[in-house]
Amino acid sequence: MNYYKEIKQELINNEVYKKVKDYSKNKNDLNTYYNVGKLLSEAGKHYGEGIVKEYSKKLTIELGKGYTTSALKRMKQLYLIIQKGAPLAHQLSWSHYCELIPLNNINMINYYIKISLTQNLSKRELRTKIKNKEYERLDEITKNKLVINNEENNIEDFIKHPIVIKNKYNYQEVSEKTLKQLILEDIDNFLIELGEGFSYIKNEYKIKIGDRYNYIDLLLYNYKYNCFVVLELKITELKAEYIGQIQKYMNYIDRNIKNINQEKTIGIIICKKDNKFIMEYCSDSRIYRTTYELINN
DSSP: OOHHHHHHHHHHHHHHHHHHOGGGHHHHHHHHHHHHHHHHHHHHHHHOTTHHHHHHHHHHHHHOSSOOHHHHHHHHHHHHHHHHTOOOOTTSOHHHHHHHTTOOOHHHHHHHHHHHHHTTOOHHHHHHHHHTTTGGGSOHHHHIIIIISOOOOOGGGGOOSSEEEEETTOOSSOOHHHHHHHHHTTHHHHHHHHOSSEEEEEEEEEEEETTEEEEEEEEEEETTTTEEEEEEEOSSBOOHHHHHHHHHHHHHHHHHTOOTTSOOOEEEEEESBOOHHHHHTOOOTTEEEEEEEEEEO
């Protein structure tokens, strides 16, 4: 088989297709580069890995720039990750796959493909999630549920451990007030970091219990799960009294704000340090906890 001739023809056909039918070039790009990657993989078995560099030189002379050794190697890697079980998702671009190819974990690749599709991520947004190690900050049960077993998700599945908060002023230590201010100044990214479907309602949300006013750090709403979300920020280790506090706020929202068509309120405690033993004695499954990490600019 003349592997070079087949590869060259695939690339020529793709260039022609892009000029004639630009609206569907993503799909054709991926199909072409997958086919080229397959041919390169087979050629390598016959002629050795050096064949990629040889083909690159010939293609550059005959077809012009764009077919460097690195580019051809990425096409080969695309073929290999698809063989390992990643989908060839035509809703994504070749640029998306170039961000995914360097990852060495097929479950990680599948996770980022899945959220790129469901959240309609741009290449830049996908790169940011990879850089922030979003997959690595999910627990193992959630990873298996989202990627391997493909089970239905709940709100807990998307809460990262830890939550990354941008420390734009490079503070060494922060108070709860300062932590909240950092979040509010970057609220859009914080909500995305927190998980899927969260929207902002108000900070320092005032409620009256008996003859005393209390203030919820952040009141959110999750439109995907149709429920209010009480979020409390703590700059210490998780303590038992935090659970009682947030439970009281959640019950208030359920009794006074929630309507009959909405699900029960959930609570999220974000602490500096976790204490898993505290949660072992928490019988309220609506309460979740995680930690935060400040990332300097």
